[in-house]
Amino acid sequence: MKAKSILLVEDNPDDVVLTMRALAKSHVANSVDLAGDGVEALEYLFCTGKYAGRDPCLLPQVILLDLKMPRMDGLEVLRRIRADEKTRLLPVVILTTSSEERDKVESYKLGANSYIRKPVDFAQFAESVRQLGLYWLVLNEAP
Amino acid sequence: MTDGLTRVPEASGFRNRDDYAAALLNVVGDLSQEKSRLEELQRASLNILEDFAGEKVRFEETQRAMLNLLDDFASEREKSEAANRGLRVALESLRLAKEDVDSANRELEAFAYSVSHDLRAPLRTIGGFSQVLVEDCDAQLNEQGRDSLHRIVAAVEKMGQLIDDLLNLSRVTRVEMLRGPVDLTRMARKIFEEFRKFHPERQAEIVVADDLVGQGDERLLSVVLRNLIDNAWKFTSQREKARIEFGAAPAGGGQAFFFKDNGTGFDMAFAGKLFQPFQRLHTMRDFPGTGIGLATVKRIIERHGGRVWIEARPGQGATVYFTLAGEPEEREVR
Numbered sequence: 166m167k168a169k170s171i172l173l174v175e176d177n178p179d180d181v182v183l184t185m186r187a188l189a190k191s192h193v194a195n196s197v198d199l200a201g202d203g204v205e206a207l208e209y210l211f212c213t214g215k216y217a218g219r220d221p222c223l224l225p226q227v228i229l230l231d232l233k234m235p236r237m238d239g240l241e242v243l244r245r246i247r248a249d250e251k252t253r254l255l256p257v258v259i260l261t262t263s264s265e266e267r268d269k270v271e272s273y274k275l276g277a278n279s280y281i282r283k284p285v286d287f288a289q290f291a292e293s294v295r296q297l298g299l300y301w302l303v304l305n306e307a308p
Numbered sequence: 309m310t311d312g313l314t315r316v317p318e319a320s321g322f323r324n325r326d327d328y329a330a331a332l333l334n335v336v337g338d339l340s341q342e343k344s345r346l347e348e349l350q351r352a353s354l355n356i357l358e359d360f361a362g363e364k365v366r367f368e369e370t371q372r373a374m375l376n377l378l379d380d381f382a383s384e385r386e387k388s389e390a391a392n393r394g395l396r397v398a399l400e401s402l403r404l405a406k407e408d409v410d411s412a413n414r415e416l417e418a419f420a421y422s423v424s425h426d427l428r429a430p431l432r433t434i435g436g437f438s439q440v441l442v443e444d445c446d447a448q449l450n451e452q453g454r455d456s457l458h459r460i461v462a463a464v465e466k467m468g469q470l471i472d473d474l475l476n477l478s479r480v481t482r483v484e485m486l487r488g489p490v491d492l493t494r495m496a497r498k499i500f501e502e503f504r505k506f507h508p509e510r511q512a513e514i515v516v517a518d519d520l521v522g523q524g525d526e527r528l529l530s531v532v533l534r535n536l537i538d539n540a541w542k543f544t545s546q547r548e549k550a551r552i553e554f555g556a557a558p559a560g561g562g563q564a565f566f567f568k569d570n571g572t573g574f575d576m577a578f579a580g581k582l583f584q585p586f587q588r589l590h591t592m593r594d595f596p597g598t599g600i601g602l603a604t605v606k607r608i609i610e611r612h613g614g615r616v617w618i619e620a621r622p623g624q625g626a627t628v629y630f631t632l633a634g635e636p637e638e639r640e641v642r
């Protein structure tokens with residue numbers, strides 16, 4: 166069975182590079198799909214717009230979600246994910262830039278599962294994976 | 309006339325004059341009785357009328373008094389209505405002022421939020437890619453390249469710390485305060501414990517007095533304690549045997565809490581601006597920091613209506629005092 170993908174929702178190309186690198190360092194074998202902002206993320210998840218041809222059954226294993234993005238921010242994306250029966254239970258890790266508690270509180274209220282301060286590094290990613298119980302995400306070289 | 313009276317009328321049915329006279333007398337007697345009864349009645353009526361007149365006078369007086377009262381009341385009412393109107397106007401302008409403050413606060417909040425995100429994004433990129441160089445390209449770098457890279461990483465960390473501290477400073481003046489008794493002894497012991505765990509190599513004698521309780525906002529007071537403990541811990545770092553004490557002493561009718569250390573201290577001649585942001589008396593190399601801690605402490609203490617001051621001697625250590633007395637919110641309204 167092909168492993169489900171990871172959906173990275175991030176608008177900053179520098180952060181995309183750094184996150185990809187952290188994932189590679191964590192030996193994640195899953196493929197990573199990228200959505201450039203919140204609107205694109207919803208199109209991906211609900212197979213509309215740019216992703217109209219996608220198989221709607223293929224939901225990602227986990228979503229890494231940036232908060233501050235143009236058009237639609239991460240909190241709104243999270244709200245919509247939690248509001249839809251189909252995506253309600255998807256694990257969501259919030260990527261944030263500050264320790265502002267507001268982010269934390271608000272995203273937890275909306276049902277974020279975990280949360281990483283950018284730049285995403287190996288240690289934080291491993292901790293989130295552990296919190297989420299997604300050990301099997303880290304495939305290569307894992308015992 | 310008598311004749312007329314004593315003559316028995318034909319149709320009267322009396323048999324003789326005597327009968328008639330007797331009957332007539334009876335009638336007269338009845339009549340006179342009637343009359344005295346009537347007179348009594350009249351007297352009684354007059355009495356009643358008199359009473360009534362008296363009542364009426366009294367009643368009229370009462371009425372007048374009541375009218376006066378009503379008059380007074382009306383003018384009182386006008387006065388109090390004017391006062392009420394004044395009060396309403398004052399309340400309204402208070403409400404408007406509060407709305408202004410609230411919206412200014414919201415703006416500040418939004419500003420702080422965007423600073424924390426937007427200012428940090430490029431910083432994150434610099435830090436992140438410096439890390440890539442450190443981890444992946446170390447072999448290709450010479451000594452100078454490595455040194456430069458470490459300076460970049462350190463500067464990025466410093467700026468991140470500065471942003472955090474500044475945001476924290478602006479936040480402590482904005483957050484809502486929830487006042488209550490706060491167990492400062494327990495709070496201080498917990499923070500000291502964290503510092504010990506973080507620097508297990510350090511020898512420090514920590515003395516925290518029992519039963520120190522302050523009135524205030526628990527979270528804000530923990531920011532105060534954390535900053536003061538951080539300073540005491542930092543400025544005693546070059547002591548063979550550091551000693552830090554947290555206690556309370558009588559001050560100006562109330563009590564002042566204090567943190568006393570035997571650290572490096574400073575010359576009081578330069579103490580003037582220490583409670584303003586970025587003011588420091590020590591070099592980054594000896595004692596790193598951003599210079600925002602004491603400014604943050606001062607803002608929090610002032611929000612609690614208290615005072616904070618510092619006493620120090622070079623090479624002898626420093627003592628920071630603070631009070632929590634007073635209710636600043638109420639004082640402002642008066």
Ligand SMILES: Nc1ncnc2c1ncn2[C@@H]1O[C@H](COP(=O)(O)OP(=O)(O)O)[C@@H](O)[C@H]1O
Pocket residue numbers: 535539540543569571572573574582587588589590596597598599600601602603620625626627
């Ligand atoms: N306990 C102390 N002993 C000696 N100096 C102190 C002490 N606390 C504060 N200071 C002086 O006040 C300055 C400002 O303190 P603070 O605002 O906390 O900034 P920081 O700790 O980041 O340097 C310090 O840099 C130091 O010069």
Ligand SMILES: [Mg+2]
Pocket residue numbers: 535538539597599600601602
């Ligand atoms: Mg400090």
